[in-house]
Amino acid sequence: MEQQYLIRLSENRSLNTIYKMNITSLPSPPSGGILEHIQSFLTSKDIPSYRFRQLVHALQQGSINFEDVKELPKPLREQLVSRFGITPLPLTIVESHSSKQVEKILFETRSKAKIETVLSHYRSGWTSMCISSQCGCGLGCSFCATAAMGLMKNLTADEICAQVFHPHWQRKLPDSIAFMGMGEALANPNIFTAIKAFTTKGYGGFSQTRITMSTVGFAPHLERLVREFPNVTITLSVHSPFPEQRAELIPLETKFPLADNLAVLDQYVSTYNRKVYLAYLLIKDLNDTEEHLDALVAMVKAQYRPELYHISVIRYNQAFGANAAYQQPTAEKVSMFVAQLQSRGIHATKRTQFGSGIEAACGQLHATYEQKKNRSK
DSSP states (O other): OOOOOOOOTTSSSHHHHHHHHEEEOOOOOOTTSSHHHHHHHHHTTTHHHHHHHHHHHHHHHOOOOOOTTTSSSSHHHHHHHHHHHHHOOOOOEEEEESSEEEEEEEEEEEOEEEEEEEEEEEEETTTEEEEOOOEEESSSOTTOOOGGGEEEEEEEEEHHHHHHHHHGGTTOOEEEEOSSSSSOOOOOTHHHHHHHHSSSSTOOOGGGGGEEEEEEHHHHHHHHHHHHOSSSSEEEEEESHHHHHHHOOOOGTSSSOHHHHHHHHHHHHHHHHHOEEEEEEETTTTTTTTHHHHHHHHHTTSSSSGGGEEEEEEOOOEEEEEEETTHHHHHHHHHHHHHHHHEEEEEEEEEEOOOGGOOTTHHHHHHHHHHHHHHHH
C-alpha cells in the first residue's frame, strides 16, 4: 500500500492564516502518494472536498492516526481506517541518537526495512536534514557502510518524504534537505515524485535550491534531474580523477563513467549558469597524492565553466563494512589538499563534519543496531 506525503507548515504565517489558505485554496496533491489516493477515495464516496482539506490541515498539525482527526465525522474516520489502515504514516522510530549538533533517527518502514535520517544544526542557526532514498545500496562502493548491506528496497516517495515531515521533529522543519543518506538516490525513480512533493506549494513548499542531490554518477537519471528540477543543487562524487582507480572505489564507473556525468553537468552549467559541487573523499595514501591533485585540477579546468565547479573535500572516516585498508588522513593533510587546490585556481573547501560519535556516517547506525540485535539473540 502507498504511504503518505506529510504537509509543510509555513513558518511565516499564523496558524489561522494557514488554515484558511488550505481550506480555500489547497491544490491537488502530487500524484503517486497516499494523499492522492485518499482524495480519490473521498471523491468516489461523494464526500465534500473540504473534508480532504480538513484532513490535510490535521496532518500539518502532527496528527498520526485517522482517529485523531476529530474534525472529520466518526463514520468517515472509520471508512478511512478500513481503507487505508490505522495511520497513513509509513515510518516508526526504532532508535535515536543525538549530540549537541546532530540527531540521528533509525526509522522502520511497514515492510520492516530500516533507514537512517540525520538532522544537523549549524552554529549559524541553519539546519539541514540528510535523508535516505533506499534501504541499503546495490552499487558496492568500497568506502561505504551502506554498500555492505546490499540493496533491500527502493523507498516509496512517501517513505522518502515522511523522513522530513515525521511528527518526531515537532513540525520544526529543516532549512534544507540533502539526498545524502542511505542509497544512491538517482537509482530510485521514486525520488522524482518525492522532489515534486517537497517543492509543491501547500504540500512541501521547499525551494528547489534548498534541496541537494548527491550522486556517485547515475548519468541517465542525472540528465532527467537537471531537465525536470534545474534548480536542485547537485553534488557529484568523484573520489578519484583516474577511471581505473575510481572504478575500484565506485563500481558504477564501469557503467556510467565520470566523463559521461561531467558531460551532463557541463551542459547543465552552460544552460543554467548554476554552480555544481564535486565531492572528493580523501583517503590516506590512496587518492591524496600530488598526481591526484594535478589530475583533479586538470579535470576541472577542462570543463566549460570551471569557475562554477566547487570541490568539497571530505575527510574519510572508517566505516563498518568498508575496505579495512582505507585509512583516515590527518586534518592537516586535508587542509593542505584544499589549500593546494585553491592555490591553483580551483574553488574548494573542506566539508564540515560532525556526529561521528553517534554513528552519523551513512549506514553506521543501522550496522550498530543490527550488531546489538544479533548479540542479544
